[in-house]
Amino acid sequence: MATPAGKIPTYYGRPAIKPSLYGWIVALYIFVGGLAAGVQIMVTAAELLAIPGSGNVSFVGRAIALALAIFGGILLIIDLHTKSRFYNMLRIFRPTSPMSIGTYALIGFGFWSLVAFIAQAVGASLIGLVCGCFAAVTGWWMASYTASLLAATATPLWAAAPKLLAVRFAASALATGAAAACLISLGVSANPGLPRAFGNLGALALFIQLVASIGSAAIYRKVGVNDPLQGWPWGPLYIAGVQLAGILAPLVLYVLANFFHGAGTTFWLIASGLALCGGLLMRAVVLLAGNASARRPEDYFSFAQERG
Amino acid sequence: MTIHPRAPKDPRSILPGLIPDESELTAGVKIEAGRQYGFFTDTTLCIGCKACEVACKEWNALPAENLTLTGMSYDNTGALSANTWRHVAFVEKVRDGKADGTMLMPPFQSHWKMMSDVCKHCDNAPCQEACPTGALFRTEFDTVVVQQDICNGCGYCVPACPFGVIDLSHFDGKAHKCTLCYDRLKVGLEPACAKSCPTNSIQFGELSELHERANRRVASLHDQGAHDAYLYGAPETPGATGGLNHLHAFFLLTDRPEVYNLPSHPSRGANRVLPSLIAGIATAIVLTGAAFGFLLTTL
Numbered sequence: 001m002a003t004p005a006g007k008i009p010t011y012y013g014r015p016a017i018k019p020s021l022y023g024w025i026v027a028l029y030i031f032v033g034g035l036a037a038g039v040q041i042m043v044t045a046a047e048l049l050a051i052p053g054s055g056n057v058s059f060v061g062r063a064i065a066l067a068l069a070i071f072g073g074i075l076l077i078i079d080l081h082t083k084s085r086f087y088n089m090l091r092i093f094r095p096t097s098p099m100s101i102g103t104y105a106l107i108g109f110g111f112w113s114l115v116a117f118i119a120q121a122v123g124a125s126l127i128g129l130v131c132g133c134f135a136a137v138t139g140w141w142m143a144s145y146t147a148s149l150l151a152a153t154a155t156p157l158w159a160a161a162p163k164l165l166a167v168r169f170a171a172s173a174l175a176t177g178a179a180a181a182c183l184i185s186l187g188v189s190a191n192p193g194l195p196r197a198f199g200n201l202g203a204l205a206l207f208i209q210l211v212a213s214i215g216s217a218a219i220y221r222k223v224g225v226n227d228p229l230q231g232w233p234w235g236p237l238y239i240a241g242v243q244l245a246g247i248l249a250p251l252v253l254y255v256l257a258n259f260f261h262g263a264g265t266t267f268w269l270i271a272s273g274l275a276l277c278g279g280l281l282m283r284a285v286v287l288l289a290g291n292a293s294a295r296r297p298e299d300y301f302s303f304a305q306e307r308g
Numbered sequence: 309m310t311i312h313p314r315a316p317k318d319p320r321s322i323l324p325g326l327i328p329d330e331s332e333l334t335a336g337v338k339i340e341a342g343r344q345y346g347f348f349t350d351t352t353l354c355i356g357c358k359a360c361e362v363a364c365k366e367w368n369a370l371p372a373e374n375l376t377l378t379g380m381s382y383d384n385t386g387a388l389s390a391n392t393w394r395h396v397a398f399v400e401k402v403r404d405g406k407a408d409g410t411m412l413m414p415p416f417q418s419h420w421k422m423m424s425d426v427c428k429h430c431d432n433a434p435c436q437e438a439c440p441t442g443a444l445f446r447t448e449f450d451t452v453v454v455q456q457d458i459c460n461g462c463g464y465c466v467p468a469c470p471f472g473v474i475d476l477s478h479f480d481g482k483a484h485k486c487t488l489c490y491d492r493l494k495v496g497l498e499p500a501c502a503k504s505c506p507t508n509s510i511q512f513g514e515l516s517e518l519h520e521r522a523n524r525r526v527a528s529l530h531d532q533g534a535h536d537a538y539l540y541g542a543p544e545t546p547g548a549t550g551g552l553n554h555l556h557a558f559f560l561l562t563d564r565p566e567v568y569n570l571p572s573h574p575s576r577g578a579n580r581v582l583p584s585l586i587a588g589i590a591t592a593i594v595l596t597g598a599a600f601g602f603l604l605t606t607l
Contacts, residue, residue: 011397011569012380014387017472021463041592045599051606081461081481088441088460096437096578098585099464103440136596144588151584152438152577153467162580166588174595193606201599208591294467297569304470304571306549 008305010297017154019294020287022079027284029075030146031176033106034169035279036068037139038177039184040113042198044132046181053191055125060184062117062132069110076106098149105141112138143173146283150290156225156303157293158286164216168209168282175205176279179250179272186268195268196258202275203254209282210247224302225293234289242285246278312336326495335498337513341448344515345493346429346556347502348522351568352529352537353509354422356396361385361424363504364394367489371479388425390477393486394501395425397568423568424510426501427452427473427486428541429556435485437578438468443483450515451488451556459483470552470574488556515556519543522560529560536562540570550575 010016043061046054077086094100112135120128147169151162158165178201185194220226229238253271257264293299312333331339339345364370370391378384383398399421433452436444443459446452454465454474461481465474474485489499497503502512511518519542529537541547541555546565548554550573565572 009564009566011399011567012378012383014380014569015472016566016569016571017469018466018475020467021476022467037592041596042599045596046603049600049603049607051603079462081463081476081478082459085441085458085460088443088458089462091458092440092442094437094440094442096581097440097464098581099438099462100440101581101585140589140592140596141585143592144585147588148581148584149464151580153464154434154470154472154574154577155467158467159575159577159580162584163587166584167591170588170591171595174592174599178599191606194603197599197602197606200602201595204598204602205595208595297566301566301571304573304575306573 008298008301010301013297015295016297016300017294019291020153020155021081022287022291024284025075025079027287028280029072029079030169030283030287031280032068032072032075033146034143034173034283035176035180035276036065036072036113037109037136037142038173038175039068039180040065040109040132040139040177041136041143041174042177042181042201043184044129044136046194046197047129047132051191051194051197053185053189053194056188057181057185057194058132059120060188061181062113062120062128064180064184065135066110066113066117069106069113073106073110098145098152101141102145102149105138105145109135109138109142139173140170143170150286154300154304155290155294156223156296156299157220157228157290160223160225160303161216161219164212164219165286167212168216171205171209171212172279172282175202175209176276178202178205179275179279182268182272186265192264196264199254199257199268199271202271203251206247206251206254206275210243210251213243213247225299227296227299228289228292229285234285234292237281238285238289242278242282245274246281247275250275250278326497329496331496331498331512334503335512337498337517339449339493339496344450344556345488345513346451346515346518346558347426347488347499348511348513348518348558348560349424349426350509350511350522350525350560351421351423352534352560352562353507354396354424355507355509356382356398356420356422357506358385358396359504359506360394360501360510361392361396363500364486365392367492367500368393368487388427388473388475388485390475390484393426393484397421397423397425399423399563399567421563421567423559423561424501424505425569426557427488428471428547428558429486429488430470431553431556432551432576432578434468434470434552434577435465435474435483437576438464440464447490447493449488449490449493451490451493453487453490454483454485456482456484468577470571470577515554518558522558525560534562538562540565546572547574549573551579552576 541558
């Protein structure tokens with residue numbers, strides 16, 4: 001190199017890369033897609049084990065998963081800048097592109113969710129269960145590929161910790177899915193064991209998400225890309241909205257619900273509502289703070305250094 | 309500068325049509341499908357005239373934009389965009405980082421570093437690897453081009469580019485960037501920017517030959533005492549890093565890459581796809597297993 005390393009210079013502080021054009025529509029899609037996958041996985045697990053009272057829960061859950069998959073597809077088409085060519089997504093399959101991987105994950109998930117829902121509606125519950133299992137397995141991809149999609153860009157905040165970002169997204173998908181399944185169980189099932197099981201799973205998923213987010217913050221600081229998550233406006237929103245109200249609070253409430261039998265329903269209701277809001281807010285903050293980080297050349301140049 | 313032996317055969321100023329293989333006369337290279345072409349941009353020769361920007365806009369019929377002063381330098385173009393495919397960066401080294409204003413820069417460069425930036429047509433092009441429709445493809449000249457009749461404006465190539473080159477046009481909702489004058493290459497014409505460059509800072513040619521030429525130029529500059537000259541984007545140099553084998557548009561620089569708004573160690577995003585997918589799916593599988601465990605306790 002021509003000059004010894006020191007403080008990294010920038011070109012008049014101007015962005016060195018372009019931020020994505022993704023905004024709240026894509027943030028909402030990432031949440032919706034993860035939630036659909038999470039619900040499908042939860043209710044299919046309950047039905048596979050033939051838990052008493054799981055029939056109603058799985059039917060409502062499948063309906064919600066299908067509706068969310070369709071809604072997600074609509075959101076993605078709305079976000080295209082040449083919407084009339086949405087079908088060009090199906091021209092090829094490109095394994096290097098998470099956008100292409102996700103197209104087929106969403107179509108596969110939507111297809112199996114649709115067949116599972118129809119089969120269950122007409123009383124062919126075994127076919128419904130088998131198709132629900134296929135949908136749930138496709139759901140693992142649905143819950144994860146959106147993190148891959150962000151991590152495969154040059155945006156420093158998305159690319160600095162690819163594995164932990166995927167852990168956070170997948171855990172949040174399962175946490176929000178468990179929260180929705182918990183709410184559905186409270187509404188349509190008489191078995192108090194179901195919301196408890198979903199609540200406890202939600203607590204575990206939130207715990208994994210919390211640990212992964214703390215781990216990724218350590219990487220962001222080391223790489224030098226953490227500033228957008230600390231400054232205005234994303235810093236306060238991330239700490240208060242995502243980490244405290246969206247993860248820690250529902251995690252504590254889900255755990256407490258095991259010990260306060262009288263107030264369990266209230267705890268489950270509040271915790272599930274918080275977990276769902278937190279899941280949406282986490283995606284929005286990661287997406288928009290990422291766009292902000294792409295506009296900061298000091299962050300990108302710090303990310304794009306040789307590391308041993 | 310030698311005159312090509314074919315040159316006297318076409319003495320007229322107004323031509324009846326295209327000269328066959330005109331690039332042989334203007335760039336000393338014949339353009340044939342199946343070979344690799346690119347740009348070698350020697351920033352020590354750039355005088356900041358912006359003829360490349362103008363030639364690019366003229367040939368590709370690109371609209372004007374940013375008709376204001378940036379107020380930050382003589383660079384009022386600002387950045388590459390959907391409608392600007394060549395961008396001359398102006399770096400004024402007023403102080404060389406020293407508070408007393410002493411200059412370390414050799415006087416022949418007049419305190420200026422200039423660089424005509426362009427799409428790098430990366431080998432392992434992250435934009436092309438990100439494109440879900442196949443609109444972005446690799447041509448027979450080993451360059452990377454957006455097919456405008458296929459692009460559906462998903463915008464994923466925009467953050468995927470490690471150099472901030474490709475951009476979406478809000479006029480037509482498609483992605484646009486330098487095509488390395490794909491239409492001109494098809495008919496044997498040198499790309500417009502290189503042909504218009506009055507100092508030969510932008511040199512078009514076959515990639516292997518350009519690499520040799522560039523290495524000779526670096527050696528010659530080192531001999532003349534300019535020891536800070538190095539290549540960016542040639543194989544095994546800064547810029548050709550992190551899964552990017554080489555850049556079809558590579559540069560001779562005399563300062564850190566960041567000074568020219570280039571990352572010193574760009575990387576290929578596709579290398580991050582599999583690790584993150586595996587981590588995410590593993591998390592989902594573990595939590596699915598845990599769901600079975602929690603549900604079993606209710607029985």
